[in-house]
Amino acid sequence: MRVLSTGSFLAEGFRALGHEVVPLAADGDTSLQTQVDASGCAPDLVLLELFGNSPIPREISRVRQPTVAHVIDSPLNEFWLFPLLKSFDHVFVDQRSSAEKLRAIGIGAHWLPLFAFEPDFRDALPERHFLTFVGRITEHRKKRFNLLKLIANYCEIHQAEGLGRSRTQTLFAESRVVLNENFFSGVNLRTFQAMSAGSVLLAERGDGMDELFTDGEHYVAYEPGNLPERIDFLERNPEEAARIAANGQAECRARHTARHRAGFVLERAVGKSVRPGGSGAGDFLFSEAQARYLHALRFGGNYGYAVAQLGRIPATDPLFGRACLVLGRIRAMNGDVDRAREYLRAAVDMGGPDGATALALLLLIHLHADDFCQVERLFGELRDMAAHLRPDLPLSVDFGEDRRIVRPRLFLALSRLMHALGNTFQLGFEKPRDPYPATDFELATLAWEAAPTGEVLDMLIRCLERAGIGPEALPFIRQAILTGQASDQNILKAIDFAQAYYDVDLVKSLAVSLAERLRRKRRA
Numbered sequence: 001m002r003v004l005s006t007g008s009f010l011a012e013g014f015r016a017l018g019h020e021v022v023p024l025a026a027d028g029d030t031s032l033q034t035q036v037d038a039s040g041c042a043p044d045l046v047l048l049e050l051f052g053n054s055p056i057p058r059e060i061s062r063v064r065q066p067t068v069a070h071v072i073d074s075p076l077n078e079f080w081l082f083p084l085l086k087s088f089d090h091v092f093v094d095q096r097s098s099a100e101k102l103r104a105i106g107i108g109a110h111w112l113p114l115f116a117f118e119p120d121f122r123d124a125l126p127e128r129h130f131l132t133f134v135g136r137i138t139e140h141r142k143k144r145f146n147l148l149k150l151i152a153n154y155c156e157i158h159q160a161e162g163l164g165r166s167r168t169q170t171l172f173a174e175s176r177v178v179l180n181e182n183f184f185s186g187v188n189l190r191t192f193q194a195m196s197a198g199s200v201l202l203a204e205r206g207d208g209m210d211e212l213f214t215d216g217e218h219y220v221a222y223e224p225g226n227l228p229e230r231i232d233f234l235e236r237n238p239e240e241a242a243r244i245a246a247n248g249q250a251e252c253r254a255r256h257t258a259r260h261r262a263g264f265v266l267e268r269a270v271g272k273s274v275r276p277g278g279s280g281a282g283d284f285l286f287s288e289a290q291a292r293y294l295h296a297l298r299f300g301g302n303y304g305y306a307v308a309q310l311g312r313i314p315a316t317d318p319l320f321g322r323a324c325l326v327l328g329r330i331r332a333m334n335g336d337v338d339r340a341r342e343y344l345r346a347a348v349d350m351g352g353p354d355g356a357t358a359l360a361l362l363l364l365i366h367l368h369a370d371d372f373c374q375v376e377r378l379f380g381e382l383r384d385m386a387a388h389l390r391p392d393l394p395l396s397v398d399f400g401e402d403r404r405i406v407r408p409r410l411f412l413a414l415s416r417l418m419h420a421l422g423n424t425f426q427l428g429f430e431k432p433r434d435p436y437p438a439t440d441f442e443l444a445t446l447a448w449e450a451a452p453t454g455e456v457l458d459m460l461i462r463c464l465e466r467a468g469i470g471p472e473a474l475p476f477i478r479q480a481i482l483t484g485q486a487s488d489q490n491i492l493k494a495i496d497f498a499q500a501y502y503d504v505d506l507v508k509s510l511a512v513s514l515a516e517r518l519r520r521k522r523r524a
């Protein structure tokens with residue numbers, strides 16, 4: 001069979017199985033069918049490899065041939081991928097957590113872990129390093145920085161970054177142990193690179209690891225409580241380390257190569273062509289436009305096509321309100337607040353969670369303009385709407401107080417509402433500062449900047465824990481401790497977060513701080 005593919009990850013596997021792979025350079029300004037026809041190859045499958053700043057062809061849902069999405073680093077790209085993936089016949093994601101989330105919203109996604117490439121396998125080389133880490137170290141990767149600092153207390157660690165794949169594999173083959181650290185819990189590419197090089201993989205037990213490998217048999221798992229002991233074991237037992245390394249490499253060869261993954265895709269994709277999500281043309285139209293808007297917002301680009309597509313959704317379509325919400329956000333972020341208000345008001349009139357979100361954005365637009373009369377009126381409208389949507393979440397702000405107090409309380413109330421509506425901050429969604437945010441964490445951050453209180457701190461922690469990055473709340477908690485706003489529960493939470501991020505010094509200082517607080521309370 002013939003596979004027309006934008007990516008390189010699975011190409012080796014398809015070819016190893018005897019299939020033809022035709023490269024396709026994806027173009028974000030042309031329909032995918034036009035690109036398929038221009039290739040002249042009459043493919044049996046059209047595969048788009050999606051991760052990071054991948055170009056998104058237009059009108060994916062209209063392609064006549066079966067389409068396959070192969071998603072890399074899925075947790076970091078869910079914010080734009082999830083709407084887009086409704087347009088594909090078959091969806092394969094590299095992290096189990098993303099596959100579970102997609103299935104929960106009606107998209108029959110398969111977990112397709114990454115794998116070892118054939119050129120990555122290495123024969124044994126003389127050992128030059130006991131423990132090696134390859135990867136970037138930046139101020140944003142606090143856990144990684146703390147982990148490397150902690151390990152340096154127990155052994156010498158060889159660090160490198162910016163190496164090509166071949167040099168990386170050779171370095172791994174010259175190392176007894178390769179350290180793996182991942183921002184999100186899962187099975188990443190380094191897992192297979194280390195094993196295929198014939199080194200002992202020292203990795204956290206991420207989501208899915210136990211399904212693929214056995215601790216002590218194919219790799220060595222570590223966690224905050226046992227890292228020194230695991231390192232000491234590998235240093236004192238070179239023969240056992242060699243056995244684990246050989247087993248890991250053999251397991252990769254037997255079950256985790258490009259050939260295995262390509263075979264898995266073909267078993268589930270060939271001869272089947274049913275879009276997994278979407279109830280009609282309007283659903284596909286909206287989902288692709290929303291994905292392109294979010295992709296442009298995160299990585300840069302033109303919103304023009306998304307705006308045009310959303311504008312085609314008629315007022316009779318159930319998605320009209322949601323389209324107006326997105327159009328209102330686009331207009332607001334581009335400074336056209338008059339048109340933004342028109343679109344947002346249309347979304348409000350459609351009601352539901354999207355209507356409540358649109359009303360919150362309208363309120364923020366007027367707050368940004370210091371129009372407190374309109375802010376108070378809109379908040380009353382929002383309070384009534386929220387009472388129908390979430391009667392368990394009463395909204396209350398006293399507009400008779402000083403405006404410096406009203407602002408943070410407004411932000412906190414909106415954060416709670418967005419949290420309740422599921423407008424949660426998503427991993428990987430870095431973007432320019434948004435004056436009209438609609439996610440729980442962004443609004444809680446505005447409340448914190450205006451008035452860093454214990455109440456706001458609790459909300460920040462809730463938001464980040466739901467996003468799966470609770471330890472990122474540590475800077476907020478440390479600031480609250482210094483200003484006396486942190487509760488004992490906040491400090492206990494911070495100790496757990498610091499342990500998860502391997503910050504031993506912070507764990508000790510927080511424990512001392514908490515003990516001193518408790519002593520003062522007992523004396524009082």
